[in-house]
Amino acid sequence: MDKLVKEGSLGSILLHSQIITEQELQAALEEQQTSGIRIGEALIKLGIVTQEDIDWALSNQLNIPYVRLKKENIGREAVECVPAELARRYNLMPLFLSGDDLSIAIADPLNKDAIRAVESTTGCLVTVSVGLIREIREMQELFYGAEIVPASFGFSSSLFPPKIIDNINADLSGAKLLDYLLLSIVKNRLSSVSLQPVGDSVLVTGRATGVTKELGAFEPGYYPELILHIRRMAKMNGLHETSARGVLAFRLKGRTLHYQVCMLRGEGGDYVTIKLHLSSTFPSTLSEIGLSSEKEAEYRNLAAIDKGLLLFSMRDADERCRLMDLYLDERNTQGQTVLILGNNVGRGKKKFPRIPVSRNITELSAVIMATFDHDPDIIVIEDATDAYAFIAAGKAAMHGKLVMAGVSFGDVPVTFKNLIHYWQKNYFIPTFLKGVVSLKGLITLCPHCKESYAPSREETAALRIEVPIADCYRAKGCPACEHTGYAGRKYLMGLIAFDSSMLEAFENARDSTEIVKHLSGRGYRGIGEEALELLVAGEISPEEYAVSIIY
Structure with a gap:
């Protein structure tokens, strides 16, 4: 069972503390895979442990102080150092400030991103204690005031009609936004769409013909819910991994399109890139x-x-x-x-x-x-x-x-x-x-809808080839290729x-x-030489050549 969880992870700590059994850990891991939630949330959801059990185990095993939060034990100076949004995002509560040393209570002391975020924001050296999430939220409401929950997802864009934006913002899970972004990839022939947490907002960008353009933005309040939704759709595990990949299915006009989802952990949330996934089996012979x-x-x-x-x-x-x-x-x-x-x-x-x-x-x-x-x-x-x-x-x-x-x-x-x-x-x-x-697998263009064009001087320079190409090709999508523009993988x-x-x-x-x-x-004649022949013959696009061979 130890092979299923990393040493030092919450699952490993609870198992070694004999708070849960191997069978209970297995059940929680299966729930995590299905729902995309954290392992602690899965254990609580299944009724295997309480939050108090988790807090005690973390405190005991990691030798971190376990504190019960009371109003009189919290310093106002410490509270003023940490913004309410940051405290609520990471389920933490400032306790007291002594010079450049800041003490906090946090529900998940293993969350290194939270500690880095507090240290970056305050400039202080952070000391961690374990606190009950229920008491942390009570103290947050007492010192920061009641959380103002927006009635809108907060997406704004000049590219979508107002009616569609209203439809997107009415769904606080972000599922509607995801649907429209998947649709945009096909309709606007985008090579990818990205969600980029930047400061106080999440930028939505689209990439086509080697150029990235902003499609819109939204506030990060509901970004965790959108990430969980994407993870469930793409059946992605590895909540604590630096990177993860998966494939999600999307129904469009009676047919199923598949998209590849790639995630990188970053400050403020996961960096996400979504692109059409060309279903292609790896050669078996x-x-x-x-x-x-x-x-x-x-x-x-x-x-x-x-x-x-x-x-x-x-x-x-x-x-x-x-x-x-x-x-x-x-x-x-x-x-x-x-x-x-x-x-x-x-x-x-x-x-x-x-x-x-x-x-x-x-x-x-x-x-x-x-x-x-x-x-x-x-x-x-x-x-x-x-x-x-x-x-x-x-x-x-x-x-x-x-x-x-x-x-x-x-x-x-x-x-x-x-x-x-x-x-x-x-x-x-x-x-x-x-x-x-x-x-190297290269995505080939659909022969039914590919069109020739004269590449610009900048595009030719980016290809880094000795003899310029007179004509390059791109595909716009057609029924034969299910509007992907691709024929397969070579x-x-x-x-x-x-x-x-x-x-x-x-x-x-x-x-x-x-x-x-x-x-x-x-x-x-290696991969580069053979790929150049495919480019000259119009079987692959300049973007595919550049991404797969050059960069």
Whole structure:
């Protein structure tokens, strides 16, 4: 059960304090996943604990004072330091002020964002005590006055008709605003819509043809409710994670459109980006990628190696893991021992023993070294980007193992820039490096509704190509593509085998530029070159080329 919650989290503390059982924690986690609420709220909603139970456990386990709030124990100077809106947003109450030291009572002492916000606003060093949320709210009303609840969501925009704005503002959950934003993406052919907490407001922006424009704004009072609604719709977990992604469905004129939702935690609330999600399954076989015969032969050669270090270099962690799974599915592993080190890799057709690893880099490198005792033939490392993990991966390859290591370096120049740096630091021996594999999925334009246009000088410069393109293409959307403007996703693969020629070029190179020149001299066609051909042929838009290849 400890694997389901992080050490030091509220769920872990309550479990270790024996206030809840493993079964009760599991039920609360399922409720959290369904409703998008915090774990403490889920436990209270299910009747498993009271707020007092949570407060006591946090105070006892974290050695934080537990206080009962009374009017006579609260200093007016402390209250004047902290704005009412800030106190209500984070469920906290100022207690007393002594010089630059401010003491507060807070319902959730684990909320680091709250503590940072108070310190940033007041300029004081904050000392935390745990308080009952009921008493905190009573003191807030007593010292700050009754909370004024606006009768409107507070959205304003010059782009929407007044009737639609009234309709949006009548729904305090923000669901109507979300519906109209999803509709705007399709009707106005926006590549994305973003919600950006900035100071005392949340900006709503739309992006099209590489330009971001403001669509409107609203006050942050009901932003948490809107975020919870989006999380429920997109089935997003990870309330305490820095970033999260999900997909939500939206019905429009009898058909279902899917949108990708991306969130980043930030001051004042989550930064949200929503864009059309093109439903496309990742290739399950090598033939589905559509490689040239020459490139497929190169891939088969890499799939036949039995020892050495093979790198899978991609920034997108999810697609990188899928590519590693595809490699395992395509190669012969019969009679071999394969160990998976990671939480997301190893989800392909074949099943192998999995060793979960934490984000602690020192622990990961220790786990890699510990696998030697079990004499595996293949070691699969989900993410070996960090130097310590990379060193351990290199040592495993030196022991005669085939090491499949994921790294988040990205394109060819950046990958070799990092590899040259690691070699100069003596982190690995190039002789044991067998190859670098990468994959990129590009969204192709709908052939039925794409239209040509002459790109501007600025747009051509942004593409960073030697020979300017006379015509570029964009799609406006049509019934054939369900008004998305897209036909599907095409995957391009980059393959660099470390043969004797490549090894010599690497060892003699002063920087990654010389590596790129060597590859070009060999007639190498990587992802960038193939993507440029798609751009020239009008199969992808300039925006897709820029986002996927350049930036």
